[in-house]
Amino acid sequence: MSNQSIQDQVMAALATVIEPELHRDIVSLNMVRDLTVTDAGVAQFTVVLTTPACPLKDVIYDRARAAVLRVPGITDLAIRWDSNVPxxxxxxxxxxxxxxxxxxxxxxxxxxxxxxxxxxxxxxxxxxxxxxxxxxxxxxxxxxxxxxxxxxxxxxxxxxxxxxxxxxxxxxxxxxxxxxxxxxxxxxxxxxxxxxxxxxxxxxxxxxxxxxxxxxxxxxxxxxxxxxxxxxxxxxxxxxxxxxxxxxxxxxxxxxxxxxxxxxxxxxxxxxxxxxxxxxxxxxxxxxxxxxxxxxxxxxxxxxxxxxxxxxxxxxxxxxxxxxxxxxxxxxxxxxxxxxxxxxxxxxxxxxx
CATH class of the missing domain: 3.40.50.300 (P-loop containing nucleotide triphosphate hydrolases)
Known part of the structure; x- marks a missing residue:
C-alpha cells in the first residue's frame, strides 16, 4: 500500500474524531496539519487547538490515538500541539x-x-x-x-x-x-x-x-x-x-x-x-x-x-x-x-x- 494511501486513511480516521466542545470533527475544523506517515508506520501530525489552555487536550489525544491505530499499517502516532486562538x-x-x-x-x-x-x-x-x-x-x-x-x-x-x-x-x-x-x-x-x-x-x-x-x-x-x-x-x-x-x-x-x-x-x-x-x-x-x-x-x-x-x-x-x-x-x-x-x-x- 502506498504511503499516500495510508495518509488518506489516517486523515479519514481523524475525521471521525469529534472535538468535545465544538461538536465537530477535527478535520473539518482544520485542526489537523502537516500529516505524514513514516516508513515504520508512525503517523505524525499537528493538532491546532483553539487555545493553548485547552482543558480537553487529553480527551482529543485519546480519541485521535484510538482512531488512528485502527488504520492497517499504523504502529504508533506522534502529535505535535499548536494553537490558534479565534x-x-x-x-x-x-x-x-x-x-x-x-x-x-x-x-x-x-x-x-x-x-x-x-x-x-x-x-x-x-x-x-x-x-x-x-x-x-x-x-x-x-x-x-x-x-x-x-x-x-x-x-x-x-x-x-x-x-x-x-x-x-x-x-x-x-x-x-x-x-x-x-x-x-x-x-x-x-x-x-x-x-x-x-x-x-x-x-x-x-x-x-x-x-x-x-x-x-x-x-x-x-x-x-x-x-x-x-x-x-x-x-x-x-x-x-x-x-x-x-x-x-x-x-x-x-x-x-x-x-x-x-x-x-x-x-x-x-x-x-x-x-x-x-x-x-x-x-x-x-x-x-x-x-x-x-x-x-x-x-x-x-x-x-x-x-x-x-x-x-x-x-x-x-x-x-x-x-x-x-x-x-x-x-x-x-x-x-x-x-x-x-x-x-x-x-x-x-x-x-
Whole structure:
C-alpha cells in the first residue's frame, strides 16, 4: 500500500474524531496539519487547538490515538500541539490594537475578590502559553499594580508616543495606578472615565494579544458602560461569593451585561469554604442558565499573594487555590472559543509559532 494511501486513511480516521466542545470533527475544523506517515508506520501530525489552555487536550489525544491505530499499517502516532486562538471579528479592524478577545471580569459588589480573580486568571492564561494583557479599568481605585508587584511607576513612551505597558508574570499590564500619584485621589466624572478607558485601548502599545482581561470596578456604573461602548466585549465573567447577599448583587451585574448584549462567559464562585459557605455561585449559574466556571477556595495564600504582589498561581502553583484558578482559566478559554465559533463571530489568523 502506498504511503499516500495510508495518509488518506489516517486523515479519514481523524475525521471521525469529534472535538468535545465544538461538536465537530477535527478535520473539518482544520485542526489537523502537516500529516505524514513514516516508513515504520508512525503517523505524525499537528493538532491546532483553539487555545493553548485547552482543558480537553487529553480527551482529543485519546480519541485521535484510538482512531488512528485502527488504520492497517499504523504502529504508533506522534502529535505535535499548536494553537490558534479565534479572533473576535467584531474587534478586528475596529481598534488599532490587534486584540483577539476582550474578557471583562466584573462583580455586583466590592469585597468578593474580583481583582484577585482577574490577576490569577490572566497569569494562568499566560502560563498556558497565551499572549495576555491585563487592563485595570478601575480608574478611581486601581489595585492591579500592587497585586502584580509593580507599584507606582511612570510608564515609558514609544517613539510615536504610545504608552508602553509594564510586564509581570508573562502579562502586559496597564493601570491608572501607573499614571496617578497613589497618595492623590482620582476624582473624575463619567465622561473622563470613558475617555480614560478608551485611551487604554488606543494609546497603549499592547501588541497582538490572544486575551485582554479587563478588571472592572464593582457595581454597574460608568466604567462598565464605557467599556462596552469602547470595544465589543467577547464576554463577561461574574465573580461572586457563595453567600446570598453577594449573589443578589451578582444577579444585578449579570442583568446589566445582558442588557448591553454582552455574552456571559460564566460565573466564578470565589472565597468558597467554611466562612462564606459553598455552592451559591453554582446555584446562581444554574438559575440563570449560564456556565459555572469553577470555585476558588478561601485560603490565606490567596490574600497574601495579592498583598505581596505574588499571585498564588505563580508563587504557590501546587496549592489548592492555584489549581482552582488554572481550572477556571481553562474553562474561560474554552468558553471564549465556543462562544466565538458557535456564533460565527470568529475569524482565524496565522497559527502561533
Amino acid at each position: 479572533t473576535d471579528s467584531r474587534i478586528f479592524g475596529q481598534i488599532e490594537t490587534p486584540l483577539r478577545s476582550v474578557i471583562a471580569v466584573s462583580s455586583g459588589k466590592g469585597g468578593v475578590g474580583k481583582s484577585t480573580v482577574a490577576v490569577n486568571l490572566a497569569v494562568a492564561l499566560a502560563q498556558s502559553g497565551a499572549r495576555v494583557g491585563l487592563m485595570d479599568a478601575d480608574i478611581l481605585g486601581p489595585n492591579i499594580p500592587k497585586m502584580v508587584g509593580l507599584g507606582f511607576h511612570q510608564p515609558p513612551l514609544t517613539p510615536d508616543q504610545k504608552i508602553v505597558p509594564f510586564q509581570a508574570y508573562g502579562l502586559k499590564v496597564m493601570s491608572m495606578g501607573f499614571l496617578a500619584d497613589p497618595n492623590t485621589p482620582v476624582m473624575w466624572r463619567g465622561p473622563m472615565l470613558h475617555g480614560a478607558i478608551r485611551q487604554f485601548f488606543s494609546d497603549v502599545a499592547w501588541g497582538e494579544l490572544d486575551y485582554m482581561v479587563v478588571d472592572l470596578p464593582p457595581g454597574t456604573g460608568d466604567a462598565q458602560l464605557s467599556l462596552a461602548q469602547s470595544v465589543p466585549l467577547t464576554g463577561a465573567i461574574i465573580v461572586t461569593q457563595p453567600q446570598s447577599v453577594a449573589i443578589d448583587d451578582a444577579r444585578r451585574g449579570l442583568a446589566m451585561f445582558e442588557k448591553l448584549n454582552v455574552p456571559i462567559l460564566g460565573v466564578i464562585e470565589n472565597m468558597s469554604g467554611e466562612m462564606f459557605g459553598e455552592g451559591g455561585g453554582e446555584t446562581f449559574a444554574q438559575e440563570r442558565s449560564v456556565p459555572f466556571l469553577g470555585r476558588v477556595p478561601m485560603i490565606p495564600a490567596v490574600r497574601v499573594g495579592g498583598d505581596t504582589g505574588k499571585p498564588v498561581v505563580a508563587s504557590d502553583p501546587d496549592s489548592e487555590a492555584a489549581r482552582a484558578f488554572r481550572t477556571v482559566a481553562e474553562q474561560v478559554a474554552a468558553r471564549v472559543s465556543v462562544q466565538l465559533l458557535a456564533s460565527g463571530a470568529a475569524i482565524q489568523l496565522n497559527v502561533i509559532k
